[in-house]
Amino acid sequence: MKEETSNNSRRKFLKSVGITVGAAGVVSGFSLLGAAKAAAQEPGETVNLLTQDGQLVQVDKNQLRPTVTGPLTELQKRGREGIAGKSFVMVIDLSKCRNARKCMAACQNHHQLRPDQHHINVLQMQDAEHTAPYFMPKPCQHCDNPPCTKVCPVDATFKRQDGIVLIDNERCIGCRFCIAACPYSARIFQWTEPKDAEKYKNLTYNIEANVPQKKGTVSKCLFSADRLRENKLPSCVSSCPNGVYYFGDQNEDAVTNGTTHETVRFSQLIKENAGYTLMPELGTKPRVYYLPPKNRAFEFNGDLLNEENLH
Amino acid sequence: MNDLQEQKETTLSFEKIKKDILRPMQNHKGLELWIAFLITVISVCAWAYYVQLRDGLGVTGMRDYVSWGLYIANFVFFVAVSLVGMLISSILGLLRIDWITPISRIAEIIAVAFVAVAGLVIIMDMGRPDRVVNVLIHGRFQSPILWDITVVTTYLTISLLLLILPMIPDLAICKNELKKASPLLKKLYNILSFGYINTPGQYKHLHKMIRTLMVLIVPVGLAIHTVTSWLFAATLRNGWDTTIFGPYFVAGAFVAGSAGLIVAMYFFRVSYKLKDYITDVQFDNMGKLMVAVCLVYLYFNLNEFLVPGYKMKTGDDVHLTELFAGHWAIMFWSSQLLGNVIPIMLLVTKKFRKPFPIMIISLFILAGAWIKRYVIVIPTLLHPHLPIQNVPQNFVHYYPSAIEISVTVLSFALALLIITVLSKIFPVVPICEIAEQKGIEVKIEA
Numbered sequence: 001m002k003e004e005t006s007n008n009s010r011r012k013f014l015k016s017v018g019i020t021v022g023a024a025g026v027v028s029g030f031s032l033l034g035a036a037k038a039a040a041q042e043p044g045e046t047v048n049l050l051t052q053d054g055q056l057v058q059v060d061k062n063q064l065r066p067t068v069t070g071p072l073t074e075l076q077k078r079g080r081e082g083i084a085g086k087s088f089v090m091v092i093d094l095s096k097c098r099n100a101r102k103c104m105a106a107c108q109n110h111h112q113l114r115p116d117q118h119h120i121n122v123l124q125m126q127d128a129e130h131t132a133p134y135f136m137p138k139p140c141q142h143c144d145n146p147p148c149t150k151v152c153p154v155d156a157t158f159k160r161q162d163g164i165v166l167i168d169n170e171r172c173i174g175c176r177f178c179i180a181a182c183p184y185s186a187r188i189f190q191w192t193e194p195k196d197a198e199k200y201k202n203l204t205y206n207i208e209a210n211v212p213q214k215k216g217t218v219s220k221c222l223f224s225a226d227r228l229r230e231n232k233l234p235s236c237v238s239s240c241p242n243g244v245y246y247f248g249d250q251n252e253d254a255v256t257n258g259t260t261h262e263t264v265r266f267s268q269l270i271k272e273n274a275g276y277t278l279m280p281e282l283g284t285k286p287r288v289y290y291l292p293p294k295n296r297a298f299e300f301n302g303d304l305l306n307e308e309n310l311h
Numbered sequence: 312m313n314d315l316q317e318q319k320e321t322t323l324s325f326e327k328i329k330k331d332i333l334r335p336m337q338n339h340k341g342l343e344l345w346i347a348f349l350i351t352v353i354s355v356c357a358w359a360y361y362v363q364l365r366d367g368l369g370v371t372g373m374r375d376y377v378s379w380g381l382y383i384a385n386f387v388f389f390v391a392v393s394l395v396g397m398l399i400s401s402i403l404g405l406l407r408i409d410w411i412t413p414i415s416r417i418a419e420i421i422a423v424a425f426v427a428v429a430g431l432v433i434i435m436d437m438g439r440p441d442r443v444v445n446v447l448i449h450g451r452f453q454s455p456i457l458w459d460i461t462v463v464t465t466y467l468t469i470s471l472l473l474l475i476l477p478m479i480p481d482l483a484i485c486k487n488e489l490k491k492a493s494p495l496l497k498k499l500y501n502i503l504s505f506g507y508i509n510t511p512g513q514y515k516h517l518h519k520m521i522r523t524l525m526v527l528i529v530p531v532g533l534a535i536h537t538v539t540s541w542l543f544a545a546t547l548r549n550g551w552d553t554t555i556f557g558p559y560f561v562a563g564a565f566v567a568g569s570a571g572l573i574v575a576m577y578f579f580r581v582s583y584k585l586k587d588y589i590t591d592v593q594f595d596n597m598g599k600l601m602v603a604v605c606l607v608y609l610y611f612n613l614n615e616f617l618v619p620g621y622k623m624k625t626g627d628d629v630h631l632t633e634l635f636a637g638h639w640a641i642m643f644w645s646s647q648l649l650g651n652v653i654p655i656m657l658l659v660t661k662k663f664r665k666p667f668p669i670m671i672i673s674l675f676i677l678a679g680a681w682i683k684r685y686v687i688v689i690p691t692l693l694h695p696h697l698p699i700q701n702v703p704q705n706f707v708h709y710y711p712s713a714i715e716i717s718v719t720v721l722s723f724a725l726a727l728l729i730i731t732v733l734s735k736i737f738p739v740v741p742i743c744e745i746a747e748q749k750g751i752e753v754k755i756e757a
Contacts, residue, residue: 104701116703117375123700138697147547153456154442154449173445174368174438177456179378183547185695189378189438192369215367216438279696282547 079207082160091246094293097135106239112213114195117188119221120236133300134293140186140221141286148178163287169217187220233258325751332738335583352724359717370714377692377709382436384684389429390539395568396422396470397532401525410596413588413740417575419474424729426467432722455541462535469528476521480743483507483755509755536564549626550691559611565604567680570673573597577670588740598664605655630694639690642682650679
């Protein structure tokens with residue numbers, strides 16, 4: 001019993017370290033796998049690693065394992081069920097977005113994506129000819145009536161009890177029907193070998209982060225479901241320098257700003273600020289709410305739809 | 312003149328029919344060369360598919376926005392052409408229209424070949440073809456893909472039965488007549504003729520089965536193309552999100568299928584020297600049928616494009632402007648004019664319904680039908696609801712890659728190979744049915 005607890009805590013620790021390795025890359029020039037391989041030969045040596053909250057820690061090389069999370073079936077089961085009692089929502093305040101794109105970068109680091117692959121994409125929008133342009137971060141809307149999960153022939157993409165729409169790339173057959181079905185263009189496909197495939201090769205698949213990514217399968221925003229399990233905010237929310245994102249649990253009616261860490265009432269926030277959802281006429285019932293881009297804290301500095309800004 | 316024709320018909324004895332139809336199966340110079348050519352093409356293009364398997368779908372021109380491309384357009388085209396089997400041998404057969412007798416088997420062969428390849432094309436389009444069994448293990452019946460798999464396999468099965476069952480008497484003849492056939496073929500004829508010797512009992516049973524299948528394939532045939540259209544219509548995208556996609560696709564399939572049949576009829580008439588069987592009457596009537604199905608298709612096109620074009624709703628406007636006058640205008644208008652309007656205008660005249668002109672017109676209709684599928688699938692994906700930004704330039708356009716084109720050639724060569732092989736080992740014109748129709752007694756030895 002006692003041993004099990006210590007084992008668990010060690011696993012927990014390793015998990016957070018391991019995810020960091022995957023997310024932030026390895027500091028000190030060590031690759032996780034290289035370190036793990038070396039571990040057998042050189043006992044007692046330590047390596048420096050960066051944790052998720054930015055602290056540098058020393059870890060015994062013997063403790064490093066390429067597999068940093070539980071066995072596949074357990075993760076899949078947990079990932080498919082979701083977190084009981086939760087109902088996750090995101091609020092995006094368009095009046096604050098300055099196109100810093102820290103969210104995009106953090107997301108790409110977390111989910112093993114190249115710079116041109118977006119789980120979240122900051123779009124330059126202009127609703128009509130004479131209306132003011134604005135920046136609009138667009139993650140998966142985690143619809144309550146998701147058109148994508150409906151069309152999946154193998155239940156590879158599905159909606160959990162906590163409202164999150166996930167993709168299981170161990171099951172996905174790559175038919176790309178969900179990509180065609182999504183009106184928000186929120187899904188991407190791994191057309192070729194994913195970024196850093198070698199480095200991630202031996203990691204156990206974590207469905208809640210969709211890492212390692214696999215060639216020939218679909219990927220999408222997951223609200224960083226792996227971080228939510230550790231009571232952390234999604235990568236994009238935490239990395240925003242401008243206070244654009246609120247994230248929280250609709251059941252608790254509380255959302256927390258990723259920048260200021262201020263927690264407010266969800267219902268009040270969207271009521272007082274005329275919150276809305278994207279393309280409500282499609283009946284998808286998104287879980288991502290937007291606050292209109294009024295009283296913007298900045299001048300729009302993007303060249304709307306300028307070819308050069310598209311890269 | 313009249314006398315002469317009568318005389319010619321009376322000389323058409325059962326022996327002559329047998330001889331004429333079985334001849335190309337026994338020795339047909341050039342056919343081996345053609346088969347060798349097809350196999351070469353298939354082998355070369357199979358390498359392209361191997362590259363795709365090895366390196367991923369990234370070797371195609373498809374990217375995150377245009378995530379369905381050439382392959383899906385081909386799939387829709389193959390399914391469309393295959394619908395001719397249901398149109399000719401079932402609908403017209405059930406109506407007891409007699410001029411279809413000599414061409415019904417060709418229609419069934421096309422149906423079998425094209426629907427079989429359509430199934431393969433879908434697998435070629437998959438990112439993880441190694442996981443195709445997941446569809447059986449984890450299949451969700453809420454997904455139109457499951458419906459599609461169900462109807463494609465059902466249609467293939469019934470089409471195969473509708474090819475083989477009416478052929479049983481002919482295969483009994485093959486068994487007796489084709490002494491020089493390979494042992495394997497002899498065995499095949501032996502098995503598939505099921506000991507048929509044309510007793511009244513056998514005849515009755517067989518025709519009962521055939522009629523049952525002819526009725527069964529009508530809903531399945533409608534379903535296969537309707538469900539194919541639902542792969543698009545079930546989404547929320549401008550250009551696909553319409554209610555008439557089912558009948559619109561079925562009407563288009565009749566056009567494409569009839570054109571495919573006319574081309575095949577012409578080829579077999581000339582190459583297999585079957586002028587006495589696939590006569591001008593068949594071409595003339597197919598021409599009239601073509602005008603009818605083209606008119607129906609034209610009507611659906613008017614509804615599909617004119618009504619949203621009149622309103623120019625946000626979203627539809629970009630899509631339709633690109634089709635009518637933008638990047639896709641040449642393809643769109645050539646498919647509408649060459650593949651539909653001009654053929655209608657020409658085929659109302661009798662002289663254009665002669666074998667050669669109608670074959671040429673049908674080639675244009677087929678090309679138009681393929682282009683039409685291409686402009687149904689791709690432009691819609693280029694105009695999603697939200698702008699395409701922050702992606703490389705090649706995400707914003709779609710041009711099929713050489714690999715993709717090779718795999719397309721592979722699928723077409725495969726369809727042609729199946730047709731060639733089926734028409735080499737089976738009589739392409741029904742011997743017994745022709746004889747019956749001409750009032751000639753059918754004799755099959757045990």
